[in-house]
Amino acid sequence: xxxxxxxxxxxxxxxxxxxxxxxxxxxxxxxxxxxxxxxxxxxxxxxxxxxxxxxxxxxxxxxxxxxxxxxxxxxxxxxxxxxxxxxxxxxxxxxxxxxxxxxxxxxxxxxxxxxxxxxxxxxxxxxxxxxxxxxxxxxxxxxxxxxxxxxxxxxxxxxxxxxxxxxxxxxxxxxxxxxxxxxxxxxxxxxxxxxxxxxxxxxxxxxxxxxxxxxxxxxxxxxxxxxxxxxxxxxxxxxxxxxxxxxxxxxxxxxxxxxxxxxxxxxxxxxxxxxxxxxxxxxxxxxxxxxxxxxxxxxxxxxxxxxxxxxxxxxx
Amino acid sequence: xxxxxxxxxxxxxxxxxxxxxxxxxxxxxxxxxxxxxxxxxxxxxxxxxxxxxxxxxxxxxxxxxxxxxxxxxxxxxxxxxxxxxxxxxxxxxxxxxxxxxxxxxxxxxxxxxxxxxxxxxxxxxxxxxxxxxxxxxxxxxxxxxxxxxxxxxxxxxxxxxxxxxxxxxxxxxxxxxxxxxxxxxxxxxxxxxxxxxxxxxxxxxxxxxxxxxxxxxxxxxxxxxxxxxxxxxxxxxxxxxxxxxxxxxxxxxxx
Ligand SMILES: Nc1ncnc2c1ncn2[C@@H]1O[C@H](COP(=O)(O)OP(=O)(O)OP(=O)(O)O)[C@@H](O)[C@H]1O
Ligand SMILES: [Mg+2]
Numbered sequence: 001x002x003x004x005x006x007x008x009x010x011x012x013x014x015x016x017x018x019x020x021x022x023x024x025x026x027x028x029x030x031x032x033x034x035x036x037x038x039x040x041x042x043x044x045x046x047x048x049x050x051x052x053x054x055x056x057x058x059x060x061x062x063x064x065x066x067x068x069x070x071x072x073x074x075x076x077x078x079x080x081x082x083x084x085x086x087x088x089x090x091x092x093x094x095x096x097x098x099x100x101x102x103x104x105x106x107x108x109x110x111x112x113x114x115x116x117x118x119x120x121x122x123x124x125x126x127x128x129x130x131x132x133x134x135x136x137x138x139x140x141x142x143x144x145x146x147x148x149x150x151x152x153x154x155x156x157x158x159x160x161x162x163x164x165x166x167x168x169x170x171x172x173x174x175x176x177x178x179x180x181x182x183x184x185x186x187x188x189x190x191x192x193x194x195x196x197x198x199x200x201x202x203x204x205x206x207x208x209x210x211x212x213x214x215x216x217x218x219x220x221x222x223x224x225x226x227x228x229x230x231x232x233x234x235x236x237x238x239x240x241x242x243x244x245x246x247x248x249x250x251x252x253x254x255x256x257x258x259x260x261x262x263x264x265x266x267x268x269x270x271x272x273x274x275x276x277x278x279x280x281x282x283x284x285x286x287x288x289x290x291x292x293x294x295x296x297x298x299x300x301x302x303x304x305x306x307x308x309x310x311x312x313x314x315x316x
Numbered sequence: 317x318x319x320x321x322x323x324x325x326x327x328x329x330x331x332x333x334x335x336x337x338x339x340x341x342x343x344x345x346x347x348x349x350x351x352x353x354x355x356x357x358x359x360x361x362x363x364x365x366x367x368x369x370x371x372x373x374x375x376x377x378x379x380x381x382x383x384x385x386x387x388x389x390x391x392x393x394x395x396x397x398x399x400x401x402x403x404x405x406x407x408x409x410x411x412x413x414x415x416x417x418x419x420x421x422x423x424x425x426x427x428x429x430x431x432x433x434x435x436x437x438x439x440x441x442x443x444x445x446x447x448x449x450x451x452x453x454x455x456x457x458x459x460x461x462x463x464x465x466x467x468x469x470x471x472x473x474x475x476x477x478x479x480x481x482x483x484x485x486x487x488x489x490x491x492x493x494x495x496x497x498x499x500x501x502x503x504x505x506x507x508x509x510x511x512x513x514x515x516x517x518x519x520x521x522x523x524x525x526x527x528x529x530x531x532x533x534x535x536x537x538x539x540x541x542x543x544x545x546x547x548x549x550x551x552x553x554x555x556x557x558x559x560x561x562x563x564x565x566x567x568x569x570x571x
Contacts (some may be wrong), residue, residue: 038343
């Protein structure tokens with residue numbers, strides 16, 4: 001990536017953060033408002049970086065530029081686990097659970113399931129593994145989503161509403177109680193991803209290249225999937241599922257930093273995601289007064305981007 | 317490290333019950349160029365991929381210079397054995413120099429020193445890639461890309477080099493240059509296993525020929541012993557005449 005591109009991204013991100021924090025700040029209650037805004041900013045930044053990094057990592061391990069954790073049903077899996085929790089514990093029991101323990105349990109369970117399912121698919125050498133992974137992932141995604149819906153249907157209306165509320169992305173109202181816990185999971189996961197950066201560069205070459213160069217391929221695949229699962233759990237817990245956001249961000253990162261090392265790619269994707277999310281939410285919430293609309297716009301733009309990738313024949 | 321060759325014992329492979337490699341026991345000698353020949357689907361790629369631990373075998377053992385491939389750390393093996401497969405497509409977008417630099421990974425783990433830079437520069441030169449070093453691989457012609465992949469394997473500077481059909485896409489000058497390069501590596505103490513379809517390259521450059529058919533090793537020995545009319549005609553199920561040139565067999569397969 002050229003230094004100028006990096007500089008422009010950094011400036012845009014700084015602008016979005018500054019607008020978010022300081023625009024329209026009245027004379028009274030400054031500290032209180034700033035505190036509220038900073039908390040929401042932290043949540044948005046965490047979600048953005050999680051989605052961006054998870055998507056880049058997943059595309060690397062899947063050797064494919066149009067797959068995202070969301071398309072493969074990672075977030076649907078999280079929702080399924082959540083509806084199952086509501087179903088077994090009841091609405092009251094679910095609401096009574098301490099936010100941290102709930103988040104930790106859901107995240108752990110989801111990571112275990114994701115690593116078991118996708119690890120079996122991506123860890124082997126068979127040349128058709130990628131195609132099989134795509135199909136399996138899409139099918140699993142549908143399965144998880146309809147599983148979550150089915151469980152929700154069987155619940156009483158109250159419980160259904162609790163599940164529904166968790167099933168749609170809302171950047172305007174990040175789940176406040178989980179922020180600390182989410183950060184405690186996401187930040188070490190991101191640090192590990194950056195530390196393993198050169199290993200991902202090797203992983204991206206594919207098993208047939210990476211193994212002769214000395215990469216413990218299977219272990220690396222499993223670690224990557226665990227990181228993707230953790231980061232997706234974080235973003236889904238905070239704002240709900242975001243299907244195409246990761247696709248846009250990872251696509252842009254690869255376009256702006258062609259052939260870059262993974263450390264650069266991961267940071268670029270995180271910065272781009274944060275810029276889009278913070279700037280976009282600022283524009284929709286403060287300028288247009290449409291707090292909950294950004295997710296729809298992003299999904300729509302992402303959908304078009306996805307189609308464009310398909311039509312350009314970038315699907316592999 | 318003693319160069320004891322590649323010792324293969326009871327190695328077999330099967331996919332969904334279909335036997336692709338019958339139990340094979342053979343030794344590929346160190347310090348030689350060994351050519352692996354045989355018709356399409358004979359199992360040449362399968363054998364070389366099993367040696368390079370790309371897939372774990374269901375049965376049997378492979379030891380490279382005494383290192384058991386199944387139990388030795390993969391990072392250690394990467395300093396003993398370099399491998400270039402038959403299909404060289406890459407998902408990631410890389411420049412030629414970056415690809416070749418990956419060959420140094422086993423030695424520097426992503427933090428190249430002066431030695432690594434020198435090895436990359438030499439490999440680029442050896443394969444006429446210096447003018448292309450800054451280009452993205454997907455902008456190269458087939459033969460240029462093949463040379464870049466070869467340069468990466470050679471930059472790994474391992475005692476063993478395993479190449480599956482390295483002559484793919486190469487023009488005749490670069491094909492001959494590659495074989496000459498392999499011969500220089502051998503003269504410097506290196507060991508090479510190379511899958512070849514053009515039997516005359518095997519006849520002219522190999523010290524040892526292994527012939528496979530239908531998942532079995534059916535002949536092994538010096539070129540003059542394996543590349544005979546009878547053996548080749550049986551191997552390929554088609555009549556092949558063999559002449560002689562400069563004391564080595566000359567296979568007239570095109571006639
Ligand atoms: N994934 C697979 N599923 C089923 N059969 C396979 C698979 N991979 C390889 N084979 C079969 O195994 C046999 C050996 O394949 P291999 O690639 O080793 O042949 P080869 O000698 O390298 O041939 P070529 O000269 O065409 O490269 C072939 O008959 C092939 O069809
Ligand atoms: Mg082959």
